[in-house]
Amino acid sequence: xxxxxxxxxxxxxLAALSIAAATSSAAPAAGTRTAILQSYLEAARAADAAFxxxxxxxxxxxxxxxxxxxxxxxxxxxxxxTRDPRKTGKTRAGKTIAPMAVSRTAKRFTDPKKVExxxxxxxxxxxxxxxxxxxxxxxxxxxxxx
Amino acid sequence: MRKTTMAVLLAGALAGTAAVTGILATxxxxxxxxxERGxERGxEGRGYARSTAGPxxxxxxxxxxxxxxxxxxxARSWEAxxxxxxxxxxxxxxxxxxxxxTIETYLVANAADAGRRRGRSRRRASTRKPLLRITKTRxxxxxxxxxxxxxxxxxxxxMGNCVACHxxxxxxxxxxx
Numbered sequence: 001x002x003x004x005x006x007x008x009x010x011x012x013x014l015a016a017l018s019i020a021a022a023t024s025s026a027a028p029a030a031g032t033r034t035a036i037l038q039s040y041l042e043a044a045r046a047a048d049a050a051f052x053x054x055x056x057x058x059x060x061x062x063x064x065x066x067x068x069x070x071x072x073x074x075x076x077x078x079x080x081x082t083r084d085p086r087k088t089g090k091t092r093a094g095k096t097i098a099p100m101a102v103s104r105t106a107k108r109f110t111d112p113k114k115v116e117x118x119x120x121x122x123x124x125x126x127x128x129x130x131x132x133x134x135x136x137x138x139x140x141x142x143x144x145x146x
Numbered sequence: 147m148r149k150t151t152m153a154v155l156l157a158g159a160l161a162g163t164a165a166v167t168g169i170l171a172t173x174x175x176x177x178x179x180x181x182e183r184g185x186e187r188g189x190e191g192r193g194y195a196r197s198t199a200g201p202x203x204x205x206x207x208x209x210x211x212x213x214x215x216x217x218x219x220x221a222r223s224w225e226a227x228x229x230x231x232x233x234x235x236x237x238x239x240x241x242x243x244x245x246x247x248t249i250e251t252y253l254v255a256n257a258a259d260a261g262r263r264r265g266r267s268r269r270r271a272s273t274r275k276p277l278l279r280i281t282k283t284r285x286x287x288x289x290x291x292x293x294x295x296x297x298x299x300x301x302x303x304x305m306g307n308c309v310a311c312h313x314x315x316x317x318x319x320x321x322x323x
Contacts (some may be wrong), residue, residue: 073236092236092309093211117242124238 023033025128032110037140039112043133057141062135071126077126085146101146109140203249206241208316212309214280215318216256222276224253230278281305289320 033056037054044051063085066075073092074080080097081089086104089097098105109115123131131139162291201226204213216224231239254260280286290305302310312320 071233071236091210092304094303094310095209095211121238121240124232126238 031139032112033108033144036109036112036115037137040133040137040140044137047133054134054137054141056138056142056145059138059140062139064144067127070124070126071128074122074125077122079126085143094146102144103146108143115140200248202245206245206249206273210237210239211306213316214308215253215316216253217258217260217318218280218286219257219278219283220259220276221257222259223252223278224250226276227278228253235279279306 041051041054044054063077063081064083068075080091083099085100088099091097098108100108102108119131119136123129123135193310207213219227227234228246231241231246240246277283294305294311298311299305308315312322314320314322
């Protein structure tokens with residue numbers, strides 16, 4: 001029957017399209033994160049010529065520290081993102097936050113505007129100041145290993 | 147006492163009880179009906195507040211909390227919220243200035259008192275600081291007085307987590323609890 005012939009063709013086309021979409025969406029995500037890290041690297045180097053490179057362990061320590069100088073309700077990144085970057089976090093208003101871990105949320109740290117917006121807000125809330133490019137880079141590097 | 151007399155007295159007592167119960171029930175029914183009519187007419191008109199949260203409002207405001215329908219606060223409150231984003235209920239919620247303007251325009255246009263700002267309300271413009279917290283508005287307090295069990299409260303976490311009990315809250319629908 002004509003209908004079933006077309007149906008099979010449509011299914012095959014859809015399958016091919018979805019495979020193409022899946023593979024194409026994976027590559028740009030990783031590429032953009034690299035670009036973001038690169039811009040932080042250059043900024044860190046501009047601030048300190050001796051800067052060697054980002055450090056995932058430093059990023060982890062930064063993530064787990066109870067910082068002073070921020071708002072009392074948010075002393076640490078962990079306050080909302082929980083101890084385990086692979087778990088979903090929760091905002092103070094009760095909304096879930098997708099895991100910070102890149103292995104769980106593939107699009108993490110791929111949108112430069114979004115990354116900058118959240119660093120701006122959360123560093124102010126948690127640390128009471130702007131985060132340095134080095135801190136940002138270390139943080140992203142750590143999350144990329146999780 | 148004669149049987150018929152007893153029967154008449156008993157019947158009378160039963161009829162009397164029925165009459166009193168009937169009157170009391172009607173009173174309660176009337177009161178309840180009046181209250182429900184109040185809901186329909188508008189004191190819960192906010193329940194169906196226009197909340198076609200544009201994609202921007204949903205993305206920015208909905209990142210940390212449910213998208214509160216604009217009709218839950220008057221325009222002055224929304225203006226105050228947007229002016230104080232650096233310390234938005236204890237956190238920094240600052241936005242790109244253009245996006246902030248877009249969001250503020252939307253909120254004010256759809257506020258609880260939208261369309262009524264000219265005229266009456268201007269004459270009695272309040273000098274008090276505008277209320278920012280929806281859960282402290284008189285309407286909210288009235289609606290939730292003696293309505294929230296301790297278990298529900300615990301599950302929701304904060305009173306501002308409307309969707310915990312009202313699934314349609316972001317669409318402005320609160321009658322489903």
